Amino acid sequence: MAEVIVIGAGLAGLASAVRLAKLGHRVTICEQDERLGGVLGRIEADGFQWDAGAASTTLPAALRDLFRKSGRPIETLVQLEPVLEARRHMFADGSVLDLPLNDRATQHEAWTDLAGAQVAQQWTDLVDSYSDIWQLLRTTSIEPPLEDKLSFSTIRALKPWQSLEKVAQRRLSDERARAVLRHFAAQGGSDASLTPGYVGVWSYLERTFGRWTIPGGFGAIADALVQRASERKITVRTSATVAAVTTNGGAVTGVRLTDGEELAADIVVSDIDPRVLYGELVDDSAAKKVRKHVLATHQAQEAYVVHLGLQEPLPALPFETVLHGTPTVVVRTGGQAPAGYQAWSVLVHGYPTDDVLDLLVARGLHIRDKVVSRQVSPSWWAGVAWEGYRTARRRAGNVSPVKGLYCVGAGAHPGSGVPATTLGAAIVADAIGKA
Secondary structure (H helix, E strand, O other), X not given: OOEEEEEOOOHHHXXXXXXXXXXXXXXXXXXXXXXXXXXXXXXXXXXXXXXXXXXXXXXXXXXXXXXXXHXXXXXXXXXXXXXXXXXXXXXXXXXXXXXXXXXXXXHHHXXXXXXXXXXXXXXXXXHHHHHHHHHHHHHHHHOOOOOOXXXXXXXXXXXXXXXXXXXXHHHOOOHHHHHHHHHHHHOOOOOHHXXXXXXXXXXXXXXXXXOEEOOOOOOHHHHHHHHHXXXXXXXXXXXXXEEEEXXXXXXXXXXXXXXXXXXXXXXXXXXXXXHHHHHHHEOOHHHHHHHHHHHOOOEOXXXXXXXXXXXXXXXXOOOEXXXXXXXXXEEEOOOEOOOOEEEEEEEEEOOOOOOHHHHHHXXXXXXXXXXXXXXXXXXXXXXXXXXXXXXXXXXXXXXXXXXXXXXXXXXXXXXXXXXXXXXXXXXHHHHHOOO
8 A cells, every 4th residue: 555645636636536545545635725626616606607617528438437446437426418419610701500519420411501512521531530540549648658659650640740720721621610620729728730630639539429518517527526535535635735745866755735744655646737846846856857848838828718697588509609710719508597597608718808798799699788797717727738749748747757756637648628637547547556
């Protein structure tokens, strides 16, 4: 049995903690805030409730595996349900595309109705081509730790030097189809011209596995993990800020809190910004090389999020609507509201120069006089921005060169988002193994 300290109780931190506790380790969580869950939480005001962070996920198997490997199936705590509504895309020219999330034939039909048979076939062929890319990524980069060197055949297939923007220009003749593909970079806070083309694999994952949410709000995942942590007898310390990861001869010995208290540990799992971890908390020569790489990365642009409580009648919108333009605006309608009202969350991807309501009105959603409540989500760590394909090698690895130190979360391999951070926790649990 190892003494494990997990720094940070976001999704990845909680996922790592409950997995390691199930493997027989003694786990302590140190969280600087008073609540657990990170951005997986809720905003509540004026009788409305909104998801503070993620509201849905693809690859539901990642969450199911997490709960199964830490105790009982997820269905014993919360119910994952598919998002059945198509994602709506509204373009600057006034055209609208309702793109189904999880069906090849109906996606093809939707593109045919909007842009004709040629564009529909281009989109379908492109998404089909990501099937092989997914198998390569899954077996070499997503499920295992990132390999030091990929085989030549894998690199040739992934074409990491080819940007998502270049893929859009080469494979799609319609600017609206290009905008939909670019959105997979924008939603991660990155520029499509600096994002590897293989990131478009998320179009295939959505079409294959769909998107899934939880009735009542996705923040229930955090509640379920907190309950699982209690079941696994994990020690939780809130308002506990870590000032340093202590080491000796290239191996961790524990952590020191800001109040001077030292906690001994054989293993430390970090779910905080790796630039903070290696730049401020770890002072060991074994971390010199990884520190240089990590500090060369830059934070992905955070979405500016405003939550609106609105009085009906309102424009009929599906679960998610993308308003393409500069900046891109996403409207989510899945919040909880009293009868006769709706709860929308508005995410601005880009640098907003106008008020959110002005942006919505300019894109055709005239809801200014319907607003009865307005709340803003606090900013959250959005991971590492793509700055070319070499970014993948600069992102913190799950297994640190400092013995006993591991990294999970949005800034670590395999990246940000619910599936990636959950899979990162699985990689770390497998690397540490049973007690």
